[in-house]
Amino acid sequence: IENRDRKTLRDLCQDLHNADLADLIEQLDQERRTQLIQLLGRDFDFAVLTEVDDTVREQILEALPVAAVAAGLRDLDSDDAVYILEDLADQEQEEILARIPEFVRVRLRRSLDYPEETAGRRMQSDVIAVPPFWDVGRTIDYMRESDDLPDEFYELIVVDPSFRPVGTVPLNRLLRTKRPVRIDEIMDTPIRTIRGDLDQEEAARIFERYNLVSAAIVDDSNRLVGVIHHDDIIDVIEEEAEEDIRGLVGLGDEEISDNFLYTARSRFPWLFINLWTAMLAASVIGLFDESLEKMVALAVLMPIVASMGGNAGTQTMTVTVRALATRELGGFNKRRIFWRELLVALLNGVTLAILIGIIAALWFSNAELGGVIGAALVFNLLVAGSAGFVVPVLLDRFGADPAVASSVFLTTVTDVVGFFAFLGLATLLLL
Amino acid sequence: IENRDRKTLRDLCQDLHNADLADLIEQLDQERRTQLIQLLGRDFDFAVLTEVDDTVREQILEALPVAAVAAGLRDLDSDDAVYILEDLADQEQEEILARIPEFVRVRLRRSLDYPEETAGRRMQSDVIAVPPFWDVGRTIDYMRESDDLPDEFYELIVVDPSFRPVGTVPLNRLLRTKRPVRIDEIMDTPIRTIRGDLDQEEAARIFERYNLVSAAIVDDSNRLVGVIHHDDIIDVIEEEAEEDIRGLVGLGDEEISDNFLYTARSRFPWLFINLWTAMLAASVIGLFDESLEKMVALAVLMPIVASMGGNAGTQTMTVTVRALATRELGGFNKRRIFWRELLVALLNGVTLAILIGIIAALWFSNAELGGVIGAALVFNLLVAGSAGFVVPVLLDRFGADPAVASSVFLTTVTDVVGFFAFLGLATLLLL
Known part of the structure; x- marks a missing residue:
């Protein structure tokens, strides 16, 4: 399949879920991996790289030209982009960040400024926040009109004028409420926020304990900076359990694909x-x-x-x-x-x-x-x-x-x- | 606090999240636990019992009268009720089920008929399913009008006339689409369904792999019977990792509160x-x-x-x-x-x-x-x-x-x- 037949390849890969495409990539040898990604070009969704294991990802990123990586990361959700960037050397990070539009770059840097394994690193910076005095109708209209909303979200975060979270509104409640009702009448309080510098394991405990689907991430002065979702938390829980098991028998962070x-x-x-x-x-x-x-x-x-x-x-x-x-x-x-x-x-x-x-x-x-x-x-x-x-x-x-x-x-x-x-x-x- | 002062107690417990109340209960001695629950009476939310550890839960259920347990379970989401019921002896299960209204009982039995540690055991039977030919407006109106919807849901499941799932619609997309658009134009296909008799660990792998927030559970003939949510999956992942660790050193299913x-x-x-x-x-x-x-x-x-x-x-x-x-x-x-x-x-x-x-x-x-x-x-x-x-x-x-x-x-x-x-x-x- 790999002999430059762009079109067939594109059609084949289009039907695959990211996770399946990631498996396919892991099974190719190193040269083929880069070829495949370059052939797919703009049709290759870099989110796939969050699904391959660390060693494979590093190899791929080293082999691809900086411009291609920057172009690929630009369109990702910020948490995925950070996940890919964080394992790179500082210098490479800088080169890639330099080629990314400024408003995206600022967000990525804010995540990267948090230490590794904190909630801030895992957060997504595109958040939907609404003021408490809006009514349901206006909120829905706002959501219909704006184009740059994140792909997935399950709750709205309600913020006060200084952008501090005060409550959440699950989408299903929003759907089931009549248009004139004010947001602060239907929001859940108190809100459970998570500080960006909190250890990711602690954040996972909070999710588990309170059965959350997403949580607002706040900075030192309690201002909203992002949101962390259940799927990131599932990854964290898996990783931390893994770490405990490995620790008990003295294994480092090796992966199954290591030599x-x-x-x-x-x-x-x-x-x-x-x-x-x-x-x-x-x-x-x-x-x-x-x-x-x-x-x-x-x-x-x-x-x-x-x-x-x-x-x-x-x-x-x-x-x-x-x-x-x-x-x-x-x-x-x-x-x-x-x-x-x-x-x-x-x-x-x-x-x-x-x-x-x-x-x-x-x-x-x-x-x-x-x-x-x-x-x-x-x-x-x-x-x-x-x-x-x-x-x-x-x-x-x-x-x-x-x-x-x-x-x-x-x-x-x-x-x-x-x-x-x-x-x-x-x-x-x-x- | 425990000296029969119902009102103060009720006020105190009302402000606590279930998980926090569960911790409090775990720290009381056995007699006090039952007293507390009986004093709270109808104000005690049995969902709290899903958060205490197995040993404590069994003690509490044995100490409480059957009628009280049945009344408590009736109002729970079906996955929580099953979680509490499944550890009881068959005879006690029957006694409690006999006192629960028929339409709830049928659902609970359907879950209990699946073997332990399968996806069917963890599912919630209250599902929102809509036909593909409805439009967004009709769907929203339907959701506004029906009272017995589950408290939490993140996606609608679209079903064909024989109740087989054909796609899903994330709520945020529903919110952002104009009322006249037909559901089958905005639904995600293909849908990833999970068979009720699938091992819960396999179900968790599917969630993790495809970053799902919920998934439709189907029976042998591929008909929709329930839905399983991310928070149940988080519990499954935690449990299974725990089992692996314990297995490596020959620990059974002991809990920290065991004698x-x-x-x-x-x-x-x-x-x-x-x-x-x-x-x-x-x-x-x-x-x-x-x-x-x-x-x-x-x-x-x-x-x-x-x-x-x-x-x-x-x-x-x-x-x-x-x-x-x-x-x-x-x-x-x-x-x-x-x-x-x-x-x-x-x-x-x-x-x-x-x-x-x-x-x-x-x-x-x-x-x-x-x-x-x-x-x-x-x-x-x-x-x-x-x-x-x-x-x-x-x-x-x-x-x-x-x-x-x-x-x-x-x-x-x-x-x-x-x-x-x-x-x-x-x-x-x-x-």
Whole structure:
């Protein structure tokens, strides 16, 4: 298809939804991607680029001439344009912005001035705002006459003379109200505005909590600067959940389309840190080399204690990390949850200890060995339960992201304590 | 506040948004919760119950008289009513349904007939559907006159005479079009309908992919039965991401408000399974007890090989599980990703092997031991990389949820292979 047959290509792509065209582009090789976009020319909707993954997008933008990118971005909704621009280097951003008409440029810059991952970055700057004293008829006439309205909106934002939002009117209510009724009689108050510099994750929590379809974004002095829609929020929620999952196992921001060199490099730091923590655990074992020489059963059993501690601790840690992320864990229930986790650890620890104690005693025909491994297991599970709770809570308090750093700390603790408790107890009691 | 002062209470709660009132209810003890709801009587909006967590909701519903629950549910949107009903036992459901007016009951039953976690369960049955031959004016008049429209909607669904959806009209377009224009001239086609029995996660992918604000739900013969909104989809996405995270560490559907007994019981099965896999790994070590007796350094170093394999494998597994869940991994790129994971494992494996080899050689003044641990590490990382990819892909193909079961398999593989490769090589080459 790709052999310069513009017309057929255009017809084919016209029928595709952006998301489907994006999939198609991802599956082409790099050269073909640029060819396709250039062949489509003005018929290529740059909104498609918001649907391909980051790595592919960067490649495409680098390959296209600056003028083509600028022309493509000019017609986009401002949130899509910002989404595409934000990953570019500063210099390229400037070159592209320079070729965009001034009134669009000003808006894009205002979004780009907000830090990454804030609500301001995700907002759309074309907003429909009406004063409270208009009536329904005038509002509808205004909407019919103006040409530059955004494609999608679900609510009107009502603003006072200094452009501060005072309420919202869902479109369906506007439709169902008679023309002479004043806007301020049908608007919903109080309005839930979101500050542009609010973290996008916090903004998502507000949407979720109040089931919003869109929300007004305001600046420091509470003036309306944009609006953020449900579909952007869905993307944010997906991204943030993804980040939590990745953080737990030390993955960076890799994408499925990255090559192996990039992937290997992004995963290495985590493995490197884990190498040292594993070494630390090994050196704890090294302290007991004489005991191990005397009783090789200890070497056989010791990984069980460490690994059970790791598993139980990870369960507690995961619950805690997610509860912190979704703001379910606050000052008022911290103490209760901590005690619950200790009780859970004790209960499961004792049950599993009895089980493993019996098995170990039978396996090595040594009842005392069974007692020792049982005791070590209970102890390690208690430590794992506390650490699984305390580590993320402390990291959160000191401003670190608990999802990323918790599990290194945690497995170090459970390994070191597991080996030390089991080998130490055995040395004291059995040898 | 709780001492029977109805009026003050009512005034206080009236100003609260449902989500805030829900938080308040969660923080009360069980007795107070029921008291509060009963005192509020008809002023209590049962939609609040959709915002409290599952455990709390069940307690409240059990404590309230059936008649009160039925009265409360009658006025709710059907998706909220179903959400509250679905967790109840069949018998209680029937008792409540029996007290609800027939036309509402029929709708609720239709939703409840769909299996759990399908789009049909989440749909709202009050839909606004118009025929394509109406004009804009007639449509607006119809909407002004009918009283029983749902509170929130963002699009009209256009249906043919047999009630099959043929297109949608966003409200903002309706507002901006002149009254004599026919609906079928302004509607968006083709319409993306969702079958009621589609898994809710699949439905969420469709929303996300096409940035929808609502979608028509159809039955087997493609007739319109309801509509599903963005806010329900946001909840679904949150839940499914949560499920993936929990699955990776063997957590069930516990909630932060559960008591320790319930929590301990829900976490036990995972730990129990892990006990047996740890035992399996231990018995592999047991095979080499003579080697360990001769050379205690092996016992010190062996956990390093196993734990590095576990970490690297978990990274690959997590990427694979998420890519399967978000449908980024399909037939066309499976082979490529598999090879990439192997290359990543090789690259990081060799780098880490050199490092650990040198350290081990220096630590125990034994160059050959360094070589052995390095070789075992490379081998285990290669196995971990393959298993981290293959295990979730196979589980997915056989219809199991890869998020839940993958990590048990994986850590068993990396432990067993890690111990076996290291101790086996050492026995062959060093002793």
